[in-house]
Amino acid sequence: MPRGRPRKNDVLIRSAELIGWALGGIEREIVETRNRLATLTARAAQLRRRAGTKAAAAVSDLSAGSAPGSPGRRRRRRMSPEARKRISEMMKKRWAERRRTKK
Numbered sequence: 001m002p003r004g005r006p007r008k009n010d011v012l013i014r015s016a017e018l019i020g021w022a023l024g025g026i027e028r029e030i031v032e033t034r035n036r037l038a039t040l041t042a043r044a045a046q047l048r049r050r051a052g053t054k055a056a057a058a059v060s061d062l063s064a065g066s067a068p069g070s071p072g073r074r075r076r077r078r079m080s081p082e083a084r085k086r087i088s089e090m091m092k093k094r095w096a097e098r099r100r101t102k103k
Contacts, residue, residue, distance in 0.1 A: 079087075
């Protein structure tokens, strides 16, 4: 290698080479992580089946594309008409009070 300051082209080639190596390492890590995740998911499903819990249904939800850790569909609570009316009256009272204090 010649003495003195390295030429710009040499530096660019070396940095591109390093970036290539880094990307290769990252891609290998991604593949290994996905394999570990698949193994762990299979093991969890096996344990759920063995335990005989409802959690086995969660595995089918995961394979259907829902987010991991999400409970699936949740049922919403229904409010009785009396409760709705009470809340409505309280909110009207609060807003009226707020309007009075602003003036």
